[in-house]
Amino acid sequence: xxxxxxxxxxxxxxxxxxxxxxxxxxxxxxxxxxxxxxxxxxxxxxxxxxxxxxxxxxxxxxxxxxxxxxxxxxxxxxxxxxxxxxxxxxxxxxxxxxxxxxxxxxxxxxxxxxxxxxxxxxxxxxxxxxxxxxxxxxxxxxxxxxxxx
Numbered sequence: 717x718x719x720x721x722x723x724x725x726x727x728x729x730x731x732x733x734x735x736x737x738x739x740x741x742x743x744x745x746x747x748x749x750x751x752x753x754x755x756x757x758x759x760x761x762x763x764x765x766x767x768x769x770x771x772x773x774x775x776x777x778x779x780x781x782x783x784x785x786x787x788x789x790x791x792x793x794x795x796x797x798x799x800x801x802x803x804x805x806x807x808x809x810x811x812x813x814x815x816x817x818x819x820x821x822x823x824x825x826x827x828x829x830x831x832x833x834x835x836x837x838x839x840x841x842x843x844x845x846x847x848x849x850x851x852x853x854x855x856x857x858x859x860x861x862x863x864x865x
Contacts (some may be wrong), residue, residue, distance in 0.1 A: 719797035728756055744772055744779040745860040747852055748785030750824045755799065760865045762805050769853045779815060782855065786821030790828065793820045793842040821848030 746768055750761050765781050774781040791797040798806075809816055827838045838844065845851045846857040856862050 731862065742777060744768075744777060745855070745858075746779065746781045747855050747860050747862045748781060748783045749852060749864045750783060750785045750864070751787040751848075755802070757865060758789070758802055759805075760836045762802075762809065764816060764865050765816055766809060769809075769816065773813075781813075781839035782815045782819050782851070782860075783816070784819040784852055785842075786822070786824045790820055790824045790836075792840050793818055795837040795839055798839060806839060806841050808813045815830045818842045819848060819851055821851075822846045824848065850862045 721849055724773055746765075748761050750758055752758075761783060763795075765783060768781060769780060785793050793806075806818060810818070818841050820838050822844050823846070825836050825838070825844065852862065
């Protein structure tokens with residue numbers, strides 16, 4: 717019994733330093749989804765992103781965050797629809813954290829343009845992808861964490 721306990725203690729002691737060493741070089745990846753035209757939800761999404769960036773920055777670890785906007789949520793990446801406060805926060809966040817991306821759904825943009833009969837202009841920080849949901853799926857399949865605030 718005593719030998720078993722000693723082996724277990726040694727195994728645990730050897731595991732802890734290895735797990736700490738593995739975490740040191742870890743890159744964290746997060747997808748945040750916004751598909752509502754709700755200012756409070758967008759503010760919450762930006763708060764979540766800023767909080768995550770700060771935690772990993774303080775720990776000296778790398779984190780990538782994609783904020784994916786589709787459906788009515790695309791309004792927050794539109795030049796003519798996003799509030800000045802949201803545009804200012806997005807610009808500031810992108811300047812402060814180069815590993816945060818604002819992803820705009822191409823399908824939603826095309827449908828908005830058809831419905832409105834005019835070109836939809838996105839803010840300069842937005843990156844257009846063919847389909848927002850596909851972007852989320854492919855990144856989840858690649859191991860990214862997903863949160864819908």
